[in-house]
Amino acid sequence: MYWTCYAAAMREELRRGARLFNEGQWWEAHEAWEAEWLRASGTERQYIQALILLAASLHKRWAHGSLSHRNFYKAEKYLDALPAEYDGLDLGRLRAEVWAALQAAGQLPQIELAPSPA
Known part of the structure; x- marks a missing residue:
């Protein structure tokens, strides 16, 4: 089953990770977002951290069989803020x-993702 969340305003630097996330390549999405996370600060850093943790939670669940959902719960703390x-x-x-x-x-x-601006 597929769902859609719109990210029309997403910066190009984050779009690559979003494309990987959409393909179910959650570890790769996590890695793609990490460089931007390292450069970010404040709210932007919390946002990217939440995306990374959501991707990591899916990777841990389906690549490693983890049922702890620890990364999801960590992501929730960032999302709540x-x-x-x-x-x-x-x-x-x-x-x-x-x-x-x-x-x-x-x-x-x-x-x-909305089409990239021309």
Whole structure:
């Protein structure tokens, strides 16, 4: 099952990670976002940290069989500190979709990306 969360405003530097996330390449998405996380500060850093942790939680669940969801719970702490929508992305919806995907195999939460600005 696929869901869609819109991220129309997402910067190009984060879009690569979002594309990998959408393909179910969660570890690769985590890695793609890490360089931006290292450069970020404040709210932007919390946002990217939440994305990284959501991707890591899916990777741990489906690549390693982990049922602890520790990374998801860490991501929630960052998400709770952010506005409901950030970077054009409905964070509450993304959170719910990732949680559902942690519960059932084959579900891929999607961050739909608007076309890149020309």
